[in-house]
Amino acid sequence: MTVFVIKRIWTITTDYLIVQQNIILEVSRDANDGLRSQEGTFIEHKIYGDGNCMFRAVSYILWNTEDEHRSLRTAVVHHIVNNWHEYAPFVMAEWGINCPENYLEYMKHEGVFASELECIVATKIYGRNLSIYRRVNEFEIKRVFHNHINDNRGTARLLFTGRSDSGHYNVLFLNN
Numbered sequence: 001m002t003v004f005v006i007k008r009i010w011t012i013t014t015d016y017l018i019v020q021q022n023i024i025l026e027v028s029r030d031a032n033d034g035l036r037s038q039e040g041t042f043i044e045h046k047i048y049g050d051g052n053c054m055f056r057a058v059s060y061i062l063w064n065t066e067d068e069h070r071s072l073r074t075a076v077v078h079h080i081v082n083n084w085h086e087y088a089p090f091v092m093a094e095w096g097i098n099c100p101e102n103y104l105e106y107m108k109h110e111g112v113f114a115s116e117l118e119c120i121v122a123t124k125i126y127g128r129n130l131s132i133y134r135r136v137n138e139f140e141i142k143r144v145f146h147n148h149i150n151d152n153r154g155t156a157r158l159l160f161t162g163r164s165d166s167g168h169y170n171v172l173f174l175n176n
Helices: 053-063 066-082 084-095 100-107 116-125
Strands: 002-012 018-028 035-037 040-045 129-135 141-147 155-161 168-174
Touching (some): 035 129, 035 141, 053 066, 053 116, 066 116, 084 100, 084 116, 116 129, 116 141
Parallel strands (some): 129 155
Antiparallel strands (some): 035 040
16 A cells, blocks of 8 residues: 655745745555454554444444444443343443443433443444454554454454543454
């Protein structure tokens, strides 16, 4: 893959004027244009970052569109509320919320970040395995989480970047 980078150069003329020049550089990228891991090489699909990125990413994996993120959020939040006995300790640990009504009120709003719990539930509802990766460097990623649900279904692969409390999810696809 060839990437074009714009580099700005500032020069001062003999008349002491500062002039800006934009130079376009062509950079070739190695590693078969993908991100390497022990599981293979992946292509990263960028997801819009607006606080809904986890729901957008899983929506893209399930339905090939980010547009179903609202309905996915609703399904996940209601599943957690309806199965509170199973998820309450995890909600308490992640969000400090101890009753289903407060969790529903908090998570129902668009733009509220999802945690690993919501990732797991989203893929569990639809019978998908889940793997979450983080970057090791520019070309390498490492799987940091895996939840196995079903041998007969595919794996939703997410790349998490940034800080734990304010990061971003993109989608990974195996590059065959």
